[in-house]
Amino acid sequence: MISFDRDYAMTIGGERVNSNETINVINPATGEVFAQAPDCSREQLDEAVMAAQKAFTSWRATSIDERATLLSKAGDVILSKAEELARLFTKEQGRPVEGARNEILMAGNWLKQVSVMRPPVHVSEDSEAQFIQTTYVPIGVVCAIAPWNFPVNLAIWKVAPALLTGNTMVLKPSPFTPLCTLKIGELLQSVLPAGVLNVVSGDDRLGPWMTSHPGFAKISFTGSTETGKKVMESAAADLKALTLELGGNDAAIVLPDVDVDEVAQKIFFGAFFNTAQICVATKRLYVHEDVYDALRDRLAAIAQAVKVGNGAEQGTVLGPIQNQRQYNRVMDLLADAKANSLTLIEGAAIPESKGYFIPVTIVDNPPEDSRVVQEEAFGPVLPMLKFSDVDEVLKRANDSPFGLAGSVWSMDTDAAMKVAERMETGTVWINQALNLRPDTPFSGHKASGFGTENGMDGLLEFMRPKSIYLARG
Numbered sequence: 182m183i184s185f186d187r188d189y190a191m192t193i194g195g196e197r198v199n200s201n202e203t204i205n206v207i208n209p210a211t212g213e214v215f216a217q218a219p220d221c222s223r224e225q226l227d228e229a230v231m232a233a234q235k236a237f238t239s240w241r242a243t244s245i246d247e248r249a250t251l252l253s254k255a256g257d258v259i260l261s262k263a264e265e266l267a268r269l270f271t272k273e274q275g276r277p278v279e280g281a282r283n284e285i286l287m288a289g290n291w292l293k294q295v296s297v298m299r300p301p302v303h304v305s306e307d308s309e310a311q312f313i314q315t316t317y318v319p320i321g322v323v324c325a326i327a328p329w330n331f332p333v334n335l336a337i338w339k340v341a342p343a344l345l346t347g348n349t350m351v352l353k354p355s356p357f358t359p360l361c362t363l364k365i366g367e368l369l370q371s372v373l374p375a376g377v378l379n380v381v382s383g384d385d386r387l388g389p390w391m392t393s394h395p396g397f398a399k400i401s402f403t404g405s406t407e408t409g410k411k412v413m414e415s416a417a418a419d420l421k422a423l424t425l426e427l428g429g430n431d432a433a434i435v436l437p438d439v440d441v442d443e444v445a446q447k448i449f450f451g452a453f454f455n456t457a458q459i460c461v462a463t464k465r466l467y468v469h470e471d472v473y474d475a476l477r478d479r480l481a482a483i484a485q486a487v488k489v490g491n492g493a494e495q496g497t498v499l500g501p502i503q504n505q506r507q508y509n510r511v512m513d514l515l516a517d518a519k520a521n522s523l524t525l526i527e528g529a530a531i532p533e534s535k536g537y538f539i540p541v542t543i544v545d546n547p548p549e550d551s552r553v554v555q556e557e558a559f560g561p562v563l564p565m566l567k568f569s570d571v572d573e574v575l576k577r578a579n580d581s582p583f584g585l586a587g588s589v590w591s592m593d594t595d596a597a598m599k600v601a602e603r604m605e606t607g608t609v610w611i612n613q614a615l616n617l618r619p620d621t622p623f624s625g626h627k628a629s630g631f632g633t634e635n636g637m638d639g640l641l642e643f644m645r646p647k648s649i650y651l652a653r654g
């Protein structure tokens with residue numbers, strides 16, 4: 182019987198493993214330490230890599246249908262513990278319980294949905310002279326590193342396709358949110374063979390140890406662009422295969438024909454869900470001058486009505502910032518906005534507590550070159566910018582080192598499609614936001630990434646093509 186509120190252990194070679202040292206885990210709503218997670222030693226990392234290497238030999242030899250059956254069962258195991266995991270999720274991540282539960286349910290379902298995918302087989306010639314076939318084979322042991330904003334989903338985005346295609350893995354959650362991932366690692370041992378999925382946790386030393394470890398054949402990393410560059414450098418030493426999902430500074434473009442009442446709620450949560458700690462949240466809101474004032478006032482009213490607080494309390498819609506480091510970054514951006522006399526519109530009051538709370542803040546038409554527009558806030562500070570011409574706004578939206586996602590809002594879907602096609606990002610939503618699916622590629626362009634997750638392109642990132650030429654006759 183697994184307990185969810187204590188005994189957080191790593192999973193190495195199918196075994197529960199503790200460590201001599203531990204790291205503290207803080208509840209961001211209270212600012213207090215409420216649990217300890219193992220701090221993996223270098224020797225334990227070696228053991229995890231060796232366990233994954235050993236398991237790779239037999240796991241890759243199983244049929245994809247067998248692996249799919251196990252992964253679908255793994256999804257069921259997660260779904261069966263959704264309530265326990267959701268409560269733990271709120272404590273460590275801060276997100277209110279309903280959103281926490283949705284993340285766990287999505288993770289379980291994601292495993293089941295990915296398990297039906299199959300890599301293609303290409304036949305380039307089937308003649309009397311020769312037969313040429315390309316299939317896809319697994320790469321080996323995958324080093325998977327996840328961030329703290331969607332700690333479970335973004336880990337499962339790696340686990341599901343990597344394991345389905347015959348790879349094995351050592352997974353590391355963020356030191357800020359290790360607990361649900363550790364418990365999931367333990368839970369899945371009831372389904373997966375030992376060593377197929379190993380989960381380790383630790384402090385800031387562990388990530389670099391992993392990315393430079395020669396036992397990994399592939400790194401799948403989600404996190405900031407800054408860290409992504411270090412990961413790429415580290416991977417170069419022995420040419421590890423690499424997928425990087427990095428930061429963004431997504432623009433939403435609101436055309437003049439929108440029904441403001443209809444879109445305001447969707448635009449608000451496209452920016453502020455998860456307290457705006459989403460790689461694909463709207464981080465620059467460009468609004469046509471004809472509807473600017475009306476939309477600003479609607480968004481300000483929603484911000485006033487939304488309850489910000491401890492996610493464990495009923496009625497809370499937005500929780501705290503997940504950690505002190507991120508809180509300091511967002512406060513620094515706000516201080517810069519204040520120092521430059523930008524107009525700030527604040528939402529509902531925040532609780533008086535040691536938690537990392539920041540009120541929802543809309544910045545009213547700041548200059549394009551202000552820090553709050555140019556930098557990824559990753560917190561509830563949204564610059565709202567006025568435009569009058571579509572060509573001009575596209576230039577401003579595209580003038581960013583990032584290219585993750587974006588959105589267009591209009592009743593004229595043809596006009597919106599034309600704008601979407603001109604946005605230099607891997608994903609664009611029209612009249613919706615934050616919709617991501619296992620069967621659809623998610624790819625950061627420019628400094629937002631390297632490679633793809635999800636969809637067939639994402640599946641094949643965990644495989645290598647292998648071509649066989651057979652001479653006939």
Ligand code: NAD
Pocket residue numbers: 326327328329330331335353354355356385387388389392403404405406407408409411412426427428429459460461557559585625629630
């Ligand atoms: P981060 O880069 O600080 O950390 C991400 C992970 O990398 C953590 O597990 C961390 O422990 C580990 N890490 C830190 N330094 C490392 C190093 N030198 N080598 C190897 N691993 C290292 O990012 P974060 O603050 O956890 O997450 C926020 C950032 O992630 C934002 O920029 C956000 O946009 C981005 N993000 C991107 C996506 C996406 O899919 N594109 C999704 C979520 C978050």
